[in-house]
Amino acid sequence: MPTDQRDQRDQRDRRALLADAAIDLLAEEGMRALTHRAVDARAGVPLGSTSAYFRTRQALLTAIVKRLSDLDREDLRRRGLDLPSAGAKPRQPITDDLDAVAAATAAFIDLSLSHTRNRALARYHCRLESITQPDLRALLTPHEEAAFRQTRELLARHGAPDLDARARAFVAAVDGLIFERLVSGSPSAAGTTENRAELTATVRALLAGATAH
Structure with a gap:
């Protein structure tokens, strides 16, 4: 080399x-x-x-946000929930199988509560900091919007009405699920088969509501 x-x-x-x-x-x-x-x-x-x-401190925070986005995108890609980089399209659409989407999403949530817990916590610290730092907010937005666009595309393929509202509600619900369990803990231990099964059932119920006609 x-x-x-x-x-x-x-x-x-x-x-x-x-x-x-x-x-x-x-x-x-x-x-x-x-x-x-x-x-x-x-x-x-x-x-x-x-x-x-x-x-600068801003440069350090920028590096943290970019690193978090890159690592999250790679974890999602491995689970078939590929999020594109800003301005790009996913390499392939995610599956239409809602059970598979629920299982993959639950696996990502479970990972965020166990092996990549520090990344999840750091992300929330950065999001709170972004309230008073527009530049940091601008870095976080593309990753969040990619999740919204991907969810909207999935719901559209299932003929769901009110696509924008339902896609944002689903993304917010998943985000809130991670945050709540990080803060208060989960009835099942993170990283276990039981926890993933519980999360899968919860996410599947959210998807059922999001795709209901």
Whole structure:
């Protein structure tokens, strides 16, 4: 591999390392704890490394949001719920099988409550911060709109009325389900077959309501 390509890959890897450390720090200690020095310590890199890559706090928050969106998109793609990047179309439509959609969505929710819990928590911290930071809001919006467009497309294929309202209601319900269980916990332990089954039944009921004529 040419030296310049290797250097570019190394820089991408270092940026990802720092963004992942910032996500964990934000999730576990909150927005006030998010400083360049704290990210350096969490990542185990020399002091000043984070500020060299992300010179301002806004740049660091931007890196967190982009990293969260990229990781979420990859997790969804693996489950057949591919969300496009901003301005792009999905590589293929998601399945019309509502049971399969419910199972895949439940698996993603369960992942957000277990293995990728820190990412989910960090995302909500960023969303709250975006209330007073329009630039951050602008970064979050494309990912949220992609979920809306994908849901709207699914509902349209099932002939559902009031597509915009129902698609936004479904996305909000799924988002609220994740948030509520992150905050208050779930009757079933996250990461278990029982929890995924419970979530699947809940999401399937939401889909039934969204597609009802």
